[in-house]
Amino acid sequence: MIRLPIGYYVEKAIDWLTYNLDSFFSMIKTILLAIINSFEFIFTGIPFIVMLLIFVIISWKVAGRNVAIFTAIGLVIIKSINLWQQTMSTFALVATATVIAIVIGIPLGIWMSFRDTVNSFVRPILDFMQTMPAFVYLIPAVYFFDLGPVPGAVATIIFAMPPIVRLTNLGIRQVAEDVIEASRAFGATSSQMLFKVQIPLAMPTILAGLNQTIMLSLSMVVISAMIGSGGLGDVVLRGITQMRVGLGFEGGLAVVILAMILDRITQSLGPKEK
Amino acid sequence: MYYLCYFTENNSIDAYEGNDRMVKLEVKNLYKIFGPNPSKILPLVKEGASKEEIQKRGHVVGVNNANFSVYEGEIFVIMGLSGSGKSTLIRCLNRLIEPTAGEIIVDGQNISGLGTKELTEFRRKKMSMVFQNFALLPHRNIEENVAFGLEIQGLSIEERLKIAYESLDMVGLSGYEKAMPSELSGGMQQRVGLARALATNPDILLMDEAFSALDPLIRKDMQDELITLHDKMRKTIIFITHDLDEALKVGDRIAIMKDGVIVQVGSSEEILENPSNDYVKEFTQDVNRAKVITAASIMKKADAIVYSRDGARVAVRKMRDNSISSVFVVDRERRLKGIITIDDALNLIKTNREDILEIIDTNVQTVSGDVSIQDLIPLFINSKYPVVVVDENQKMQGIIFKASVLAGLLGEDDTND
Ligand SMILES: Nc1ncnc2c1ncn2[C@@H]1O[C@H](COP(=O)(O)OP(=O)(O)OP(=O)(O)O)[C@@H](O)[C@H]1O
Numbered sequence: 258m259i260r261l262p263i264g265y266y267v268e269k270a271i272d273w274l275t276y277n278l279d280s281f282f283s284m285i286k287t288i289l290l291a292i293i294n295s296f297e298f299i300f301t302g303i304p305f306i307v308m309l310l311i312f313v314i315i316s317w318k319v320a321g322r323n324v325a326i327f328t329a330i331g332l333v334i335i336k337s338i339n340l341w342q343q344t345m346s347t348f349a350l351v352a353t354a355t356v357i358a359i360v361i362g363i364p365l366g367i368w369m370s371f372r373d374t375v376n377s378f379v380r381p382i383l384d385f386m387q388t389m390p391a392f393v394y395l396i397p398a399v400y401f402f403d404l405g406p407v408p409g410a411v412a413t414i415i416f417a418m419p420p421i422v423r424l425t426n427l428g429i430r431q432v433a434e435d436v437i438e439a440s441r442a443f444g445a446t447s448s449q450m451l452f453k454v455q456i457p458l459a460m461p462t463i464l465a466g467l468n469q470t471i472m473l474s475l476s477m478v479v480i481s482a483m484i485g486s487g488g489l490g491d492v493v494l495r496g497i498t499q500m501r502v503g504l505g506f507e508g509g510l511a512v513v514i515l516a517m518i519l520d521r522i523t524q525s526l527g528p529k530e531k
Numbered sequence: 532m533y534y535l536c537y538f539t540e541n542n543s544i545d546a547y548e549g550n551d552r553m554v555k556l557e558v559k560n561l562y563k564i565f566g567p568n569p570s571k572i573l574p575l576v577k578e579g580a581s582k583e584e585i586q587k588r589g590h591v592v593g594v595n596n597a598n599f600s601v602y603e604g605e606i607f608v609i610m611g612l613s614g615s616g617k618s619t620l621i622r623c624l625n626r627l628i629e630p631t632a633g634e635i636i637v638d639g640q641n642i643s644g645l646g647t648k649e650l651t652e653f654r655r656k657k658m659s660m661v662f663q664n665f666a667l668l669p670h671r672n673i674e675e676n677v678a679f680g681l682e683i684q685g686l687s688i689e690e691r692l693k694i695a696y697e698s699l700d701m702v703g704l705s706g707y708e709k710a711m712p713s714e715l716s717g718g719m720q721q722r723v724g725l726a727r728a729l730a731t732n733p734d735i736l737l738m739d740e741a742f743s744a745l746d747p748l749i750r751k752d753m754q755d756e757l758i759t760l761h762d763k764m765r766k767t768i769i770f771i772t773h774d775l776d777e778a779l780k781v782g783d784r785i786a787i788m789k790d791g792v793i794v795q796v797g798s799s800e801e802i803l804e805n806p807s808n809d810y811v812k813e814f815t816q817d818v819n820r821a822k823v824i825t826a827a828s829i830m831k832k833a834d835a836i837v838y839s840r841d842g843a844r845v846a847v848r849k850m851r852d853n854s855i856s857s858v859f860v861v862d863r864e865r866r867l868k869g870i871i872t873i874d875d876a877l878n879l880i881k882t883n884r885e886d887i888l889e890i891i892d893t894n895v896q897t898v899s900g901d902v903s904i905q906d907l908i909p910l911f912i913n914s915k916y917p918v919v920v921v922d923e924n925q926k927m928q929g930i931i932f933k934a935s936v937l938a939g940l941l942g943e944d945d946t947n948d
């Protein structure tokens with residue numbers, strides 16, 4: 258049997274891209290870096306106690322007392338194991354990836370829901386993004402964006418974006434036909450329909466997608482630390498490479514706490530059932 | 532400034548009561564064919580190809596050459612069995628479904644020719660719709676649902692809520708403004724649907740099986756409510772149902788559809804009395820005729836009457852001539868005075884008296900012509916005489932025998948023997 262030289266062509270393509278689209282990639286790099294840095298600047302700039310308060314108030318408002326208590330305890334633990342700085346820098350990376358996933362993913366999902374052709378074209382790409390082992394993204398990401406937080410953010414975005422796209426698409430498609438018909442009968446334009454009917458009704462599903470996206474970006478923390486994105490992933494990585502079980506565990510624990518807080522908050526977002 | 536003007540549309544009432552009623556909506560040669568290539572199939576349908584033939588080519592005929600006019604201020608009912616094309620037809624009227632061919636003319640304007648912008652405007656201002664499954668927006672509370680049509684027209688929140696409250700008040704749902712749709716019963720949800728449709732103050736209301744999903748009792752309430760509202764506002768309503776009783780109750784005129792074709796259009800009585808074919812007849816068979824047939828339609832001309840100035844001898848002769856044992860007495864304006872029997876009249880003559888007013892029995896049951904047979908039946912229980920149909924001035928129109936009521940109930944035609 259002949260061997261298809263797929264890997265060879267991928268390498269050639271990447272070389273070509275690096276060479277020819279260099280300015281494009283450096284623009285993306287600048288933008289992403291700016292976003293990550295501003296998030297990090299804000300999150301680490303705010304004193305611990307203020308940040309704690311903000312988190313507790315938000316989680317109380319959104320998810321109730323129990324989650325607020327858990328949030329307070331969790332964040333105090335992180336502070337007490339001296340990982341606050343790293344947690345905030347990981348949070349900045351997650352926030353960046355999430356914001357970008359929302360900005361790209363929701364419109365893409367809406368477009369897919371409107372056009373079956375787009376849907377059938379984008380779906381396999383999403384499958385690819387989600388199931389291709391994340392490590393594989395790292396190499397080209399480093400090619401295009403050097404080491405540091407940017408390639409980590411890019412790999413995270415690629416890996417974490419599919420759920421929000423899929424669930425936006427699904428949510429909009431699931432809006433009941435009779436409600437759409439009623440809105441049309443009352444003379445709603447397509448944008449009124451989208452913003453007053455379809456998106457609000459799809460919101461619970463979209464938020465479920467957002468939740469998954471955030472969780473997936475947190476799962477990329479350690480992997481992206483391998484290409485120098487720092488934060489908690491770096492702590493875990495040091496634990497592994499230096500055989501320091503305690504350090505690795507502490508880093509992992511902080512990731513888990515951050516994940517649980519973000520999960521509980523985003524799960525409770527959206528309209529509450531009465 | 533936008534405001535509700537439900538009670539200022541009196542001109543439509545005149546148009547409705549008069550003989551030359553104004554046509555509000557006219558449908559001409561309307562076709563809707565579902566399938567990949569409707570325009571190719573259209574000529575076949577026009578030539579009268581069978582349903583199976585069309586189906587073989589992968590198409591379905593939803594509406595087949597519909598022609599009818601709806602008058603301003605009337606309730607026009609479209610009825611037919613499931614799959615006969617009622618929903619398709621009504622959705623062609625506001626182009627939720629795009630007709631394959633034909634014209635829809637509302638106030639002289641051809642709706643089939645409207646561009647996107649004009650069509651949107653038309654849907655916002657001229658026509659609104661009430662749906663079988665209510666189709667309320669589940670994420671909005673009642674007032675926001677009712678105000679929806681006004682919101683997309685760009686009204687300020689104060690204006691649209693004010694109108695929404697008025698609409699809710701009209702359907703008897705004041706106090707539920709902040710409730711969510713899921714908290715209301717089916718009947719209440721449909722009231723919201725009705726309020727939402729009324730809020731934009733449209734000329735024409737489309738109602739697609741609006742009450743079909745409701746329990747029978749609630750459904751009856753809603754029918755009554757609709758009739759009351761219609762009496763107040765005189766909007767033109769196009770109402771779809773597959774229930775003949777409902778059609779007869781709410782409808783001024785009824786169109787019957789079968790396989791996309793309108794097979795008959797007429798008033799309730801025309802449809803019941805002269806079903807144009809077996810399909811219509813089948814529909815009308817199990818209807819409760821007692822509720823529909825009116826006194827006027829089964830009354831007969833009295834064989835003889837006497838005038839109050841006539842003497843007893845004249846009365847006796849008239850009764851003998853017609854072989855009857857009693858006769859109704861009217862005054863010069865044919866206003867009913869009462870009834871006399873032949874025995875009483877003969878007794879009067881024996882004592883050499885003539886004035887029949889001495890022996891007149893005024894205990895005669897009278898009804899107006901639009902009373903249904905159902906309400907006539909009890910009148911016969913307390914009366915041995917026929918019931919007299921009178922107009923608003925007590926003028927005698929005709930009489931009804933017990934036997935005619937029975938005949939009317941059975942749907943037999945005995946009015947011209
Ligand atoms: N989008 C569509 N595509 C293909 N066929 C359709 C479509 N919509 C309706 N039809 C067909 O057109 C015919 C008329 O359907 P329609 O829904 O108008 O009937 P209906 O009288 O409203 O019935 P029901 O009482 O069940 O509501 C049916 O044979 C139906 O299968």
Ligand SMILES: [Mg+2]
Nearest residue numbers: 617618619740
């Ligand atoms: Mg229908």
